Each structure stands twice: as C-alpha cells, then as structure tokens.
Amino acid sequence: MEIDTISGSVDLEVFSGFGADLRLRSVSGSISCDFPVEIIEQKRNKLEGTVGDGTVPFEVKTLSGRISLSR
Numbered sequence: 880m881e882i883d884t885i886s887g888s889v890d891l892e893v894f895s896g897f898g899a900d901l902r903l904r905s906v907s908g909s910i911s912c913d914f915p916v917e918i919i920e921q922k923r924n925k926l927e928g929t930v931g932d933g934t935v936p937f938e939v940k941t942l943s944g945r946i947s948l949s950r
Contacts, residue, residue: 881938888944895950898931902938908945 882889888908903910903926916928939946 880935882940884941884944886943887941888946889939889941890947890949891939892949896931898933899929899935899937900933901926901928901930901948902936903927903946903948904940905944905946906942908941908943910946912948913950914948 882891897914901912901916903912905924907924909923910926912926912930914930916926916930917933918926918928920927939948
C-alpha cells in the first residue's frame with residue numbers, strides 16, 4: 880500500500896492485528912503510531928520499522944501535514 884499527499888495530513892485507522900513493513904515520512908509534520916514498532920529508523924518526521932509480522936509493504940508520504948496511524 881502506498882499513500883502520497885502534497886498538502887494535508889493522513890489519519891489512518893487500522894485493525895488491531897495489523898502487520899506491516901512501515902515507511903512513514905513527512906517533510907514538515909509529525910508522525911504518530913499507536914502500534915508497537917520494531918524501529919529501524921525514527922526521527923520527528925520519519926518512521927521506518929516493522930509492525931507485527933511485517934507482511935504488508937506500507938508507505939505513507941506527505942510534504943505538509945502529519946501522519947497518524949491508530950487502532
């Protein structure tokens with residue numbers, strides 16, 4: 880799954896058994912994730928890691944806005 884936006888936030892609600900290979904990036908916004916993540920890299924505006932079994936490639940990018948991944 881890939882989601883891109885230029886100007887706007889991305890708020891996603893996913894099921895509790897969610898498993899993904901995360902790549903979340905925002906140029907000028909924050910990132911939050913309600914799931915336990917095995918972190919590869921984390922900064923204020925970047926999060927890369929694995930949630931659960933990591934089976935689904937999951938990439939979200941935005942230039943201007945926050946990214947929120949919640950249950």
